Amino acid sequence: xxxxxxxxxxxxxxxxxxxxxxxxxxxxxxxxxxxxxxxxxxxxxxxxxxxxxxxxxxxxxxxxxxxxxxxxxxxxxxxxxxxxxxxxxxxxxxxxxxxxxxxxxxxxxxxxxxxxxxxxxxxxxxxxxxxxxxxxxxxxxxxxxxxxxxxxxxxxxxxxxxxxxxxxxxxxxxxxxxxxxxxxxxxxxxxxxxxxxxxxxxxxxxxxxxxxxxxxxxxxxxxxxxxxxxxxxxxxxxxxxxxxxxxxxxxxxxxxxxxxxxxxxxxxxxxxxxx
Numbered sequence: 001x002x003x004x005x006x007x008x009x010x011x012x013x014x015x016x017x018x019x020x021x022x023x024x025x026x027x028x029x030x031x032x033x034x035x036x037x038x039x040x041x042x043x044x045x046x047x048x049x050x051x052x053x054x055x056x057x058x059x060x061x062x063x064x065x066x067x068x069x070x071x072x073x074x075x076x077x078x079x080x081x082x083x084x085x086x087x088x089x090x091x092x093x094x095x096x097x098x099x100x101x102x103x104x105x106x107x108x109x110x111x112x113x114x115x116x117x118x119x120x121x122x123x124x125x126x127x128x129x130x131x132x133x134x135x136x137x138x139x140x141x142x143x144x145x146x147x148x149x150x151x152x153x154x155x156x157x158x159x160x161x162x163x164x165x166x167x168x169x170x171x172x173x174x175x176x177x178x179x180x181x182x183x184x185x186x187x188x189x190x191x192x193x194x195x196x197x198x199x200x201x202x203x204x205x206x207x208x209x210x211x212x213x214x215x216x217x218x219x220x221x222x223x224x225x226x227x228x229x230x231x232x233x234x235x236x237x238x239x240x241x242x243x244x245x246x247x248x249x250x251x252x253x254x255x256x257x258x259x260x261x262x263x264x265x266x267x268x269x270x271x272x273x274x275x
Contacts, residue, residue, distance in 0.1 A: 003033060003034060003035055003036040004034060004035050004036070004074040004075060005035075005036050005038060005072075005073040005074050005075075006035045006036065006037045006038070006073060006074065006075050006076075006077060006121075006125070007038055007039075007040050007066065007071050007073035007075070007076050007077070008025060008037060008038070008039050008077050008078075008079060008121075009039075009040060009042070009046065009062065009065070009066070009071070009076065009077070009078050009079070010045060010078075010079050010080075011045060011046055011047040011053070011062070011078040011079055011080030011081070011082070011098065012045045012047050012048070012049040012080055012081050012082060013045065013049060013081075014079070014081065015081050015101075016101070016113055017221060017222075017223055019221060020114070020217055020221035020222075020223045021113075021114055021117070022039055023213075023216065023217065023220070023221060024114045024117075024118070024213065024217065024225075025037055025039075025114075025117070025118070025121070026038075026039075027203075027213050028118075028198060031194070031197065031198055031203055032194040032195075032197075032198060033190070033194065034187075034191055034194065035125070038073070040069065040071045040073075042069050042071070044069070046061050046062050046064075046065035046078060047061065047078070047080050047082060048082075049081075049082070050082070051082060052082060052083060052084070052085050053080055053082045053083065053084050053085070053098070053100065054084075054085055055084040055085055055086040055088060055091055058078070058080075058084070058091055058098040059091055059093045059095070059096045059097070059098055062076055062078040062096050062098055063076065063095060063096050066096075075095065075096065075097075075125070075128070076095065076096040076097075077096065077097045077098075077099065077121060077124060078096070078097070078098040078099065079099050079101065079117065080098055080099065080100050080101070080102075081100070081101050081102060082100065082102055083100050083102035083103060084100055087161075087163070088100075089120055089160075089163070089166065090120050090123065090124055092123070092124040092127045092128045093128060094128055095128075097121075097124035097125075097128065099117065099120045099121070099124070101113060101116070101117070103163075104116050107163070107164075108163065108164065108166060108167055109167075110167070111167055111170045111171055112225050112228065114225065115170055115201065115225070116166075116170060118198070118199075118201070119156065119166075119169065119170045119199065122156065122195060122198065122199060123156055123157070126146055126156070126157070126179075126183060126195070127146055127147060127148075146179065146182050146183065146186065149176075149178070152165045152168070153174075153176045154168055154169055154172040154174045154176075155169060155174055155175055155176035155179060156169060156173075156174070156175050156179070156199055157175070157176065157179045173196075173199040173200040173201055174199070175192075175195070175196060175199065180192060183195065204225060207224065207226065214226070
């Protein structure tokens with residue numbers, strides 16, 4: 001049975017480690033039988049960097065871009081670093097979705113950017129996919145309109161008008177009873193089990209477990225999913241990370257030296273004698 005091919009496109013030049021992101025998302029291909037995720041081999045972007053993305057036209061822009069670049073897939077998802085002109089994290093339609101990463105690092109991380117993208121990707125697929133390969137869907141089931149609910153339940157389908165509720169949903173990796181029933185009715189029991197497994201994120205594993213996703217992210221792609229947001233680091237963040245890798249005794253001595261130098265400089269600047 002062929003899986004649905006899901007093409008992921010970077011909407012603009014990523015401000016995060018795109019190779020670590022690719023590895024994290026493509027790991028899903030080993031965990032479920034419904035979707036095969038892929039990143040098309042393209043070097044251009046559908047959206048303009050530094051320009052706010054229009055929510056209403058974003059999907060048509062993405063779909064037109066995919067057509068011009070001969071991208072063949074069952075569904076398209078754009079990952080855009082620019083924000084929407086509305087208070088939404090993503091726009092999911094029948095044929096495509098656009099997800100913004102714009103405000104995640106500054107206001108909402110942790111969870112990491114990659115966990116946020118995982119959550120958003122599956123939200124988009126649950127909301128928009130109405131047929132699955134090899135599954136006959138009854139007329140009654142097709143009348144279901146899986147969408148979000150306004151009350152916060154810690155569920156993947158929370159509307160999250162207050163965006164600070166979103167880290168709660170991602171951390172819990174939970175699907176409420178109402179949406180479990182709807183997903184099971186429309187997509188089937190196997191799909192529901194696979195989705196719960198993916199959203200719970202136990203498959204990420206631990207950094208000290210060799211060959212786990214977390215281990216490979218850290219040792220191959222230099223990204224610690226337990227500590228870092230996933231976005232590119234500035235020079236200070238890189239220096240601070242290196243400092244924490246220094247043995248404790250040596251780090252203490254370096255810190256004492258830095259403090260001594262700074263105090264000496266301040267004393268000289270103020271014209272006071274230093275001891």
